[in-house]
Amino acid sequence: TGFKPFFAVYSTFLQRAFDQCFQEVALQGLAVRLCLDRAGLVGGDGAVHHGFCDVALLRTLPKVALMAAIDEPSLKAAMEFMAGYEDGLSSVRYPRDAVSPMFAEQPCPPFELGKARALVRHVEPHAAILAFGTLAIDAMEAVRSLEGEYVVDVYDARFAKPIDVELLRDLLGRGVPIVTIEDHSIEGGFGTCVLEACHAAGLDARLVSRMALPDRWIYQGERKEQLAEAGLDAPSIARTVREAVARHGGRRGASARTSVPVGV
Secondary structure (H helix, E strand, C coil): CCCCCEEEEECHHHHHHHHHHHHHHHCCCCCCEEEEECCECCHHHCHHHCECCHHHHHCCCCCCEEEECCCHHHHHHHHHHHHHCCCCCEEEECCCCCCCCCCCCCCCCCCCCCCCEEEEEECCCCEEEEEECCHHHHHHHHHHHCCCCCCEEEEECCEEECCCHHHHHHHHHCCCCEEEEEEEECCCCHHHHHHHHHHHHCCCHHHEEEEEECCCCCCCCCHHHHHHHCCCCHHHHHHHHHHHHHHHCCCCCCCCCCCCEEEC
């Protein structure tokens, strides 16, 4: 009939609809759009409501486009992309949390299939953070705490499927350690997608470190407390970046004195 169906559902309740995503949508090649509310850690509702496995479930389906938003303009841009995506199922995930105003005054570029967005980029970074979802905001806070110590690129990954392989090829080809961050299970999530993309492209996945929800339950508490417990707060991100640079030596010749931002 020409209508473009959007369906909003809690990420955790998507588990009960997976068979419909498979049989009635993906297998039929239909363009249904999922808005996955309460993705990741949800605070006081506890473990039963954490949206920790939507990427792991949906990435198994051919031709799906899996996205995450970092703020309101990003969510609007993702939905605009979804409205024009006709190859199959698409989804965008976002948490139960306050909306960050960090990038509200900057133009939000349109989503392009399988392309990340540079939030801060340097000529010669010591490391790069690829964040899937709102943890990009926490990554920015972590990078500020590293000023004077290391220069670190931050990317809003935007897509878990398909992965921005050209970005991986550029960073890893220059020997830049990558830290992936997500508010999703480490099992089968965005970081796993990155590792598999590196393997398929013949890239050195040893330079990739993953940060994600641990393979255990996170119980009731404030979302900020839960992120800290899961090791996904800004101090934990900064610590992981330091460890990645120390472990891999960073990019040869990278220098806080010579590496300057080249755009956002």
